[in-house]
Amino acid sequence: MVDDFLTRLPKAELHLHIEGTLEPELMFALAERNAITLPYADIDAARAAYDFRDLQSFLDLYFLGMSVLVGAEDFHDLAMDYFRRAAAEGVVHVEMHIDPQAHLARGVPLAEVMDGLVRACDTAREELDLSSAMILAFLRDKPAEDAMALLEQAKPFLHHFSAVGLDSAEQGNPPSKFRDVFARARELGLARVAHAGEEGPPSYIREALDELDVCRIDHGVRVVEDMELMERLADEGMVLTVCPLSNVRLKVVERLEDHALPRLLDAGLMITLNSDDPAYFGGGMRDNFAACQTAFGWSDDTLRWLAGNAIEAAFMDDTRRTELLTRLASA
Numbered sequence: 001m002v003d004d005f006l007t008r009l010p011k012a013e014l015h016l017h018i019e020g021t022l023e024p025e026l027m028f029a030l031a032e033r034n035a036i037t038l039p040y041a042d043i044d045a046a047r048a049a050y051d052f053r054d055l056q057s058f059l060d061l062y063f064l065g066m067s068v069l070v071g072a073e074d075f076h077d078l079a080m081d082y083f084r085r086a087a088a089e090g091v092v093h094v095e096m097h098i099d100p101q102a103h104l105a106r107g108v109p110l111a112e113v114m115d116g117l118v119r120a121c122d123t124a125r126e127e128l129d130l131s132s133a134m135i136l137a138f139l140r141d142k143p144a145e146d147a148m149a150l151l152e153q154a155k156p157f158l159h160h161f162s163a164v165g166l167d168s169a170e171q172g173n174p175p176s177k178f179r180d181v182f183a184r185a186r187e188l189g190l191a192r193v194a195h196a197g198e199e200g201p202p203s204y205i206r207e208a209l210d211e212l213d214v215c216r217i218d219h220g221v222r223v224v225e226d227m228e229l230m231e232r233l234a235d236e237g238m239v240l241t242v243c244p245l246s247n248v249r250l251k252v253v254e255r256l257e258d259h260a261l262p263r264l265l266d267a268g269l270m271i272t273l274n275s276d277d278p279a280y281f282g283g284g285m286r287d288n289f290a291a292c293q294t295a296f297g298w299s300d301d302t303l304r305w306l307a308g309n310a311i312e313a314a315f316m317d318d319t320r321r322t323e324l325l326t327r328l329a330s331a
């Protein structure tokens with residue numbers, strides 16, 4: 001393990017899609033295990049195809065890639081593969097979005113998904129000192145009724161989930177579409193997070209706050225277009241899970257140097273750094289921290305503050321939070 005400041009910094013990752021951690025090497029291994037033919041000649045060809053115009057062009061390959069995940073063992077291997085890489089770069093806590101609708105649509109039962117992932121989370125805690133939480137994500141480009149049906153279907157597994165989330169194609173699928181589903185999730189005792197303001201307008205961020213009662217906004221970077229909303233987020237201490245390398249790869253911004261991050265920090269927002277879909281966007285947590293350090297010239301204190309925000313905002317018990325904050329102070 002490289003012993004440098006960015007690796008030593010105990011990093012909690014609050015915005016990660018577990019299906020987006022599927023590296024081409026494992027994708028090909030699982031394709032062989034499950035006798036699935038991929039539309040890529042080889043691993044290099046898969047990586048070469050990861051040249052995205054926008055969110056949708058990424059989602060097309062993201063859903064294609066996850067078609068190799070069939071049984072519990074596949075989900076277990078997916079998560080363990082990621083946890084090992086993450087732990088080696090100093091990630092101490094991972095909150096994973098899971099997209100069950102994408103698996104159910106392929107005939108993969110939720111029990112298979114959960115069996116594999118829960119086992120991997122248990123092993124990561126014991127062997128890697130890596131804690132985790134799960135977020136039940138709804139695909140926002142599908143009908144709200146489907147999301148409600150998933151929430152009902154997930155009842156036997158809800159004790160594994162800390163929150164519900166909202167992901168997939170944002171434009172034209174406003175948070176308000178899921179008002180009833182999120183209200184039900186709240187009744188069931190689940191916290192709420194939602195992707196908003198990645199490609200969608202600032203009004204989607206406002207809707208997520210007012211209609212879904214979220215405790216975090218995933219991405220949220222388009223808030224810079226609305227000064228009043230920016231002030232509100234700062235006043236409310238709302239957490240934004242920003243994904244710098246993702247924003248560059250999905251052309252939310254042209255270059256990292258153009259990113260709104262410095263303005264968001266100046267405005268006093270509770271920013272965290274995250275990797276989103278590291279297998280597709282060219283880097284994990286350490287890479288995201290390093291890219292920002294280079295692009296914005298951030299000091300160690302700023303990077304430590306960002307890492308601290310994530311630990312403060314994470315779904316974890318107070319014993320673990322105190323332990324990680326103590327580790328952070330001496331990093």
Ligand code: ADE
Binds near residue numbers: 020167277
């Ligand atoms: N699903 C996986 N990654 C996503 C992203 N960056 N935005 C929306 N949905 C996603």
Ligand code: ZN
Binds near residue numbers: 015167195276
């Ligand atoms: Zn995301």
